[in-house]
Amino acid sequence: MAKVASYDPCYNFKVQFKGSSYEGLKIGKPDEFDYGLLNEKWTGKISLVVDASTPIGFGYAVQQKMTCLDKFKIPGTNNLDPSKVRGHLRDLVEKAVLGLGMKGEVLKRPWEGGPAVTFECASGETDFRCISIDLAIGIDLLHWPPGARQPPASAKNAKAQLVPKVNQTAPECWQISFAQVERAIMENIDKDGGCRKKVLQLAKYFKGKSIGGWHPLASYHLKIILLHMNDEPRDPRHGHKKC
Numbered sequence: 001m002a003k004v005a006s007y008d009p010c011y012n013f014k015v016q017f018k019g020s021s022y023e024g025l026k027i028g029k030p031d032e033f034d035y036g037l038l039n040e041k042w043t044g045k046i047s048l049v050v051d052a053s054t055p056i057g058f059g060y061a062v063q064q065k066m067t068c069l070d071k072f073k074i075p076g077t078n079n080l081d082p083s084k085v086r087g088h089l090r091d092l093v094e095k096a097v098l099g100l101g102m103k104g105e106v107l108k109r110p111w112e113g114g115p116a117v118t119f120e121c122a123s124g125e126t127d128f129r130c131i132s133i134d135l136a137i138g139i140d141l142l143h144w145p146p147g148a149r150q151p152p153a154s155a156k157n158a159k160a161q162l163v164p165k166v167n168q169t170a171p172e173c174w175q176i177s178f179a180q181v182e183r184a185i186m187e188n189i190d191k192d193g194g195c196r197k198k199v200l201q202l203a204k205y206f207k208g209k210s211i212g213g214w215h216p217l218a219s220y221h222l223k224i225i226l227l228h229m230n231d232e233p234r235d236p237r238h239g240h241k242k243c
Helices: 002-007 082-099 179-188 196-209 219-231
Strands: 014-018 032-038 046-049 058-063 104-106 116-122 130-137 161-163 174-177
Touching (some): 002 082, 082 130
Parallel strands (some): 032 130
Antiparallel strands (some): 058 174, 161 174
């Protein structure tokens, strides 16, 4: 990311670890890694705005104060264009990969819907050829999104973010992400001696081994199911046994 910042100082990010590898939930080979990109100079200068037309889970990223992202504003508004913000990151990463002489490529998927820029590089291992790395820009929100449930006590310091995931029906909107909240919950989820992470790993394992991979269910959906179940009141009659 230092190389990316050398090409455009606006894209000078603090790297945040996230995803299944960081949370200890990875199944199989260590060939996929997810990183969040945070520019603290943007925090407090870009806010979330929602109205009757915004899809659920999405909103506008509106500049309240000038930032280096001015060039990505939608004409006639102070709203930032998520596709352009993400697209510029993709261009910079591609340039950095070439500049560093890395053996890899930036993947350009036809739908370009997700918030992340993905690139693959050679692993140097014999049992898996490539390492896939996802880089996703996140803008910290100082205020909790309207209508969203407050986070549990274990994640009270985690922030909601805006990420440049493009909604096909409202391409000018950003997705509201609670990845930091999820990460904080997962860090403490088994402190009571439980084995929820192991249960999730087993579910992911069986999904991977099944015919069709439980399509259209994704691994992320399994994680969300676990988080919802963990939030449900426990029946005291069932007691609790440590794993």
